[in-house]
Amino acid sequence: xxxxxxxxxxxxxxxMAIPLLLACLAGLFSxxxxxxxxxxxxxxxxxxxxAAAVSLVSGNAWVGLLAGIGISIALSLxxxxxxxxxxxNQLISGVAxxxxxxxxxxxxxxxxxxxxxxxxxxxxxxxxxxxxxPGALTRVRDKMQADPWAQFYSEFISGHSILVYxxxxxxxxxxxxxxRTRFGLRLRAVGEAPEAVDTAGISVVRLRYTAVIIAGVLxxxxxxxxxxxxxxxFTKDMTANRGFIALAALIFAKWRPWYALGACLLFGLFFAxxxxxxxxxxxxxxxxxxxxxxxxxxxxxxxxRERIDLIVLxxxxxxxxxxxxxxxxxxxxxxxxxxxxxxxxxKVPSQLIQSLPYLFVVVVLAGFVGKAIPPRAGGQPYxxxx
Amino acid sequence: xxxxxxxxxxxxVPVVSLLxxxxxxxxxxxxxxxxxxxxxxxxxxxxxxxxxxxGYTLFxxxxxxxxxxxxxxxxxxxxFNIGGEGQVLLGGLGATLAVxxxxxxxxxxxxxxxSVAAALFGALWVAIPAxxxxxxxxxxVITTIMFNFMASGLLIFMLAGPLKPVGEMxxxxxxxxxxxxLPSLHDIAQLFGLDTFGRSPVNISIFLAxxxxxxxxxxxxxxxxxxxxxxFGQSESAARYAGISAVNITMIALLISGALAGMxxxxxxxxxxxxxxxxxxxxxxxxxxxxxxxxxxxxxxxxVIAALLFGALFQGGAELSAxxxxxxxxxxxxxxxxxxxxxxxxxMVRSPIQKxxxxxxxxxxxAPAAVLPEGEE
Numbered sequence: 001x002x003x004x005x006x007x008x009x010x011x012x013x014x015x016m017a018i019p020l021l022l023a024c025l026a027g028l029f030s031x032x033x034x035x036x037x038x039x040x041x042x043x044x045x046x047x048x049x050x051a052a053a054v055s056l057v058s059g060n061a062w063v064g065l066l067a068g069i070g071i072s073i074a075l076s077l078x079x080x081x082x083x084x085x086x087x088x089n090q091l092i093s094g095v096a097x098x099x100x101x102x103x104x105x106x107x108x109x110x111x112x113x114x115x116x117x118x119x120x121x122x123x124x125x126x127x128x129x130x131x132x133x134p135g136a137l138t139r140v141r142d143k144m145q146a147d148p149w150a151q152f153y154s155e156f157i158s159g160h161s162i163l164v165y166x167x168x169x170x171x172x173x174x175x176x177x178x179x180r181t182r183f184g185l186r187l188r189a190v191g192e193a194p195e196a197v198d199t200a201g202i203s204v205v206r207l208r209y210t211a212v213i214i215a216g217v218l219x220x221x222x223x224x225x226x227x228x229x230x231x232x233x234f235t236k237d238m239t240a241n242r243g244f245i246a247l248a249a250l251i252f253a254k255w256r257p258w259y260a261l262g263a264c265l266l267f268g269l270f271f272a273x274x275x276x277x278x279x280x281x282x283x284x285x286x287x288x289x290x291x292x293x294x295x296x297x298x299x300x301x302x303x304x305r306e307r308i309d310l311i312v313l314x315x316x317x318x319x320x321x322x323x324x325x326x327x328x329x330x331x332x333x334x335x336x337x338x339x340x341x342x343x344x345x346x347k348v349p350s351q352l353i354q355s356l357p358y359l360f361v362v363v364v365l366a367g368f369v370g371k372a373i374p375p376r377a378g379g380q381p382y383x384x385x386x
Numbered sequence: 387x388x389x390x391x392x393x394x395x396x397x398x399v400p401v402v403s404l405l406x407x408x409x410x411x412x413x414x415x416x417x418x419x420x421x422x423x424x425x426x427x428x429x430x431x432x433x434x435x436x437x438x439x440x441g442y443t444l445f446x447x448x449x450x451x452x453x454x455x456x457x458x459x460x461x462x463x464x465x466f467n468i469g470g471e472g473q474v475l476l477g478g479l480g481a482t483l484a485v486x487x488x489x490x491x492x493x494x495x496x497x498x499x500x501s502v503a504a505a506l507f508g509a510l511w512v513a514i515p516a517x518x519x520x521x522x523x524x525x526x527v528i529t530t531i532m533f534n535f536m537a538s539g540l541l542i543f544m545l546a547g548p549l550k551p552v553g554e555m556x557x558x559x560x561x562x563x564x565x566x567x568l569p570s571l572h573d574i575a576q577l578f579g580l581d582t583f584g585r586s587p588v589n590i591s592i593f594l595a596x597x598x599x600x601x602x603x604x605x606x607x608x609x610x611x612x613x614x615x616x617x618f619g620q621s622e623s624a625a626r627y628a629g630i631s632a633v634n635i636t637m638i639a640l641l642i643s644g645a646l647a648g649m650x651x652x653x654x655x656x657x658x659x660x661x662x663x664x665x666x667x668x669x670x671x672x673x674x675x676x677x678x679x680x681x682x683x684x685x686x687x688x689x690v691i692a693a694l695l696f697g698a699l700f701q702g703g704a705e706l707s708a709x710x711x712x713x714x715x716x717x718x719x720x721x722x723x724x725x726x727x728x729x730x731x732x733x734m735v736r737s738p739i740q741k742x743x744x745x746x747x748x749x750x751x752x753a754p755a756a757v758l759p760e761g762e763e
Binding site: 038078081082083086087088089090091092093095096097098099100102103104106107108110111112114116117241244247248251308309312313315316349351352354355358359361362365366367374 | 414417418419420466468510513514515517518520521522523524525527528529531532533535536539540542543547633634637673676680711712713715716717718719720721722723725726729730731732733734
């Protein structure tokens with residue numbers, strides 16, 4: 001791998017990370033105010049559709065962006081109505097919003113454009129196109145021959161759409177709003193101890209609605225970015241679980257903006273690696289060592305705990321050992337024998353690479369890599385004492 | 387708080403919620419230029435118009451009973467198992483391994499082995515999230531969502547690799563041997579000289595589903611474990627104080643939930659006309675289970691009714707999309723509306739009705755406060 005490959009990988013990671021980052025910050029505002037939001041996915045999807053549809057009709061990507069933000073805020077308000085005003089179950093409301101968006105985008109897209117639930121391709125001027133910075137090389141062939149600094153500048157720094165730069169700017173902005181303004185202090189307080197905020201004479205309901213609306217705006221931008229900057233138009237289910245991965249990144253970042261950037265870049269890197277290297281190979285011996293070590297560590301941990309830990313973690317260890325042995329036996333054949341099979345290379349299944357972010361989240365949630373503690377009042381509707 | 391008689395809670399509130407969902411659905415139909423009355427006619431004909439269509443409706447109903455029960459059992463313990471989709475896929479894997487690689491002499495044995503394996507795999511797939519919820523406090527909703535994604539990855543890996551028959555292009559297992567094909571209701575009806583249900587895949591596992599309903603009813607309301615599950619769901623701290631182990635109840639309730647979801651595979655993997663495991667075996671049924679459980683108020687009788695309704699909706703929606711320009715995703719929209727109104731916006735529907743009863747209705751009705759509400763809050 002030469003330097004240019006690394007630069008390209010970094011470039012792709014940033015591209016992949018932006019929608020995750022925006023959705024993640026949306027979740028951050030909402031959850032810091034005590035409103036769980038698993039409807040990020042649905043809001044992004046609805047915004048992606050409407051942004052593409054309106055950009056197509058109006059010929060202007062900015063108008064599309066506004067439309068996307070609008071629909072996303074509308075869904076946020078429904079979520080707010082259910083979870084703040086009527087004190088319903090926030091998780092169920094989020095699930096409903098996800099399905100509502102997943103179904104309605106396809107139904108409406110079919111009704112409007114009759115192209116099997118997608119929008120027609122957007123022309124170039126109805127999209128957010130890459131901005132080339134002064135002096136940046138644009139042709140791939142020129143970039144390959146340029147010196148490292150020019151490669152880095154042309155590929156990594158320059159050439160993204162405006163939404164990427166805006167998206168990156170939301171990180172310091174969010175940090176500033178949350179930690180350096182009065183509003184941010186109150187927002188964080190309402191997620192930890194709404195009764196204290198209420199006692200201080202500040203409206204819990206208004207603060208929480210503001211938070212879900214901010215979440216709506218950010219999800220709207222994320223959705224519009226997908227359909228008018230990354231791709232040229234809306235396709236069915238185009239968010240592809242990014243809303244859930246953003247939630248995962250949020251937990252990994254422990255509800256903090258700068259860490260959210262790091263988590264999203266990491267998950268973006270997972271996607272970039274998966275896109276670029278379809279074929280990752282490892283020697284059997286390394287796979288077996290890794291799996292056996294994980295199994296041993298878990299069993300050792302469980303041995304010092306209670307019976308239930310031993311049953312579950314012991315069982316999981318057994319499964320890992322089984323997978324390791326199965327890999328080994330799968331690599332064997334008559335020609336090479338058992339010992340040589342240890343040094344055969346096998347392809348790591350691409351499904352495993354794609355599942356890595358999810359696996360990662362479960363490990364993080366398990367609390368073995370630093371415990372993630374959510375805002376204390378998260379998920380609970382606030383009822384004023386009578 | 388119990389200002390309402392029980393029938394209002396069990397019947398009136400869900401019906402009003404459903405009406406609200408229907409009104410929004412009508413608006414959606416009008417917005418995409420479809421006559422709602424025409425659509426309703428097409429859908430009801432598609433769902434129950436012929437005995438063949440009715441068979442499909444009952445087939446889907448069987449699926450939704452399993453996933454609905456799965457969500458409901460977890461709800462009774464105040465846990466939200468959103469991972470039904472993944473548990474169904476793993477159940478399918480379990481049933482496939484049990485049936486494809488053991489030469490069962492008769493379908494009854496295969497049904498037994500398949501159900502046990504499906505339940506076991508479904509339960510195992512929720513075991514890690516359940517353990518993490520019980521022992522580490524990781525949120526069950528997030529972990530089960532992640533396990534859904536991993537389940538579909540695992541299934542595609544298995545179907546494209548180890549389980550794919552040599553020389554086949556389709557991402558699916560081999561068709562199960564003839565001896566283990568479950569008898570369809572069509573076959574059973576023929577024994578009595580009737581010719582019903584045509585080519586529809588509704589099969590003997592519908593009785594398994596109804597049996598599971600009775601089982602869940604007995605478990606939740608007539609056993610010590612069921613009482614503990616409900617007590618834990620109503621108030622964790624009170625249950626703890628009464629000596630109920632939070633870890634055990636969380637684990638057991640979720641394992642039962644996962645097993646029920648896994649058993650859906652008996653119907654949609656072993657019970658279909660060419661029984662085999664395909665890559666989208668769950669088809670969203672795990673999520674429809676949420677709507678079914680919410681609408682059925684977590685009670686087996688309600689779940690059967692809700693599952694029948696969703697079965698009809700699913701089948702009717704498929705027929706509607708075949709006959710018109712409306713895509714099949716209209717079913718997902720209606721499903722979302724039902725979840726929204728019966729689940730999250732429950733209070734919006736309930737409180738006006740409650741106020742109405744407080745004002746007018748309390749004369750002839752005894753003391754409803756003494757009756758425990760059937761569903762959870």
